[in-house]
Amino acid sequence: MNIFVVNSGSSSIKYQLFRMPSETPLCSGLVERIGLDNAAITHQTGTGEEEKVVKRTLSLPDHEAGLLAVTQLLASPEVGMIQDPQEIDVVGHRVVHGGEAFAATAFITPAVKAEIKKLFSLAPLHNPSNYLGIEVAERIFTNARQIAVFDTAFHQTMPEKAFRYAIPNAFYTEQRIRAYGFHGTSHKYVSEQAAQYLQKPEAKLITIHLGNGCSMAAVANGRSIDTSMGFGPLAGLVMGTRSGDIDPSIIFHLINQLGYSPEQVSTLLNKQSGMLGLTGHSDMRDISQEMNEGSHEAALAYDMYAYRIKKYIGAYAAVLNGLDAIVFTAGVGENDATVRADVCQDMDFLGIQLDIEKNQERSKRPREINTPGSRVKILLIPTNEELEIAQQCITLLEDSRAASSSEN
Known part of the structure; x- marks a missing residue:
């Protein structure tokens, strides 16, 4: 087929x-x-x-x-x-x-x-x-x-305390306003690969998908229990063109004091912010080059990008009540050694210790980049959303045929 x-x-x-x-x-x-x-x-x-x-x-x-x-x-x-x-x-x-x-x-x-x-x-x-x-x-x-x-399907296992917002109940019961989460196909694939690599199906994992869009997920026993994106894909980490988490008061200020329309605010936060807003570039390769050439803006953007990831690692380690591994994946996560080094720096309290030499190596295979003494594994696992999608297509077709056979 x-x-x-x-x-x-x-x-x-x-x-x-x-x-x-x-x-x-x-x-x-x-x-x-x-x-x-x-x-x-x-x-x-x-x-x-x-x-x-x-x-x-x-x-x-x-x-x-x-x-x-x-x-x-x-x-x-x-x-x-x-x-x-x-x-x-x-x-x-x-x-x-x-x-x-x-x-x-x-x-x-x-x-x-x-x-x-x-x-x-x-x-x-x-x-x-x-x-x-x-x-x-x-x-x-x-x-x-x-x-x-x-992409939202994998995160449907989140408990209600994680996906609900503290707004009047009717906004959920009538309008279905809740956190949905995204990049679920990638988080599902790499979390399964990580559990297999660790030979631990019940592993407590933090999966870190870093591309133009970025998100993280807390995964336990193969199930997503929390994730950084929410109602839409704007929340959470600093991204290529998206702001990530932002004080909602800023939106009111933009509209009420600076005269922005809601459409302009949406464009600003989704398409003109993140690394693009901070540096003028959305591609991390361009930003890395400028940082290496001495750009303060590019260096600050890298610091902000990594800092936000570290905050979520701490939060999800608490949610999971333990941690077996963090998993880097997607374009930036798989290829940008500087980002991985910045994220893992000064994380000794959580048992996260990066091996500098392993971090610099290039390989397409799943591998560890932590030191031998690191309590938490640091895994680099290339995502394969396409294979995951193909496998889900096969499963749907097989289930459909089985249902048709049982009806006949």
């Missing part, structure tokens, strides 16, 4: 093509810097000596242009793995916000699409891109079942 997984981010598309049940993708790729003239596609097929990598720089005004370019590569004579888009059996889509309407993976129908669209305001950087990816995929892969995997 050919499963094509589409993971549309705010300015990127990650994708993998699986021929299940094999967990090794036939090809994978990344479209970066969508919306810019120097957008880039990196498309990889094969492994080892037979690996082929195609890199292209081109102008991609939107996600539709990006996905169309990817489709051409999938069926190209040079690196293609299919001859026709109709060979795709399933397209699995990452959808950021499922609200309380979706606590599990779902077949995409007009009703499901309508619900996803209703949630645009709660995930303004992602749900519109996810929705567009679905619509484009429906036009291109007309023979495929379209399936949505929701």
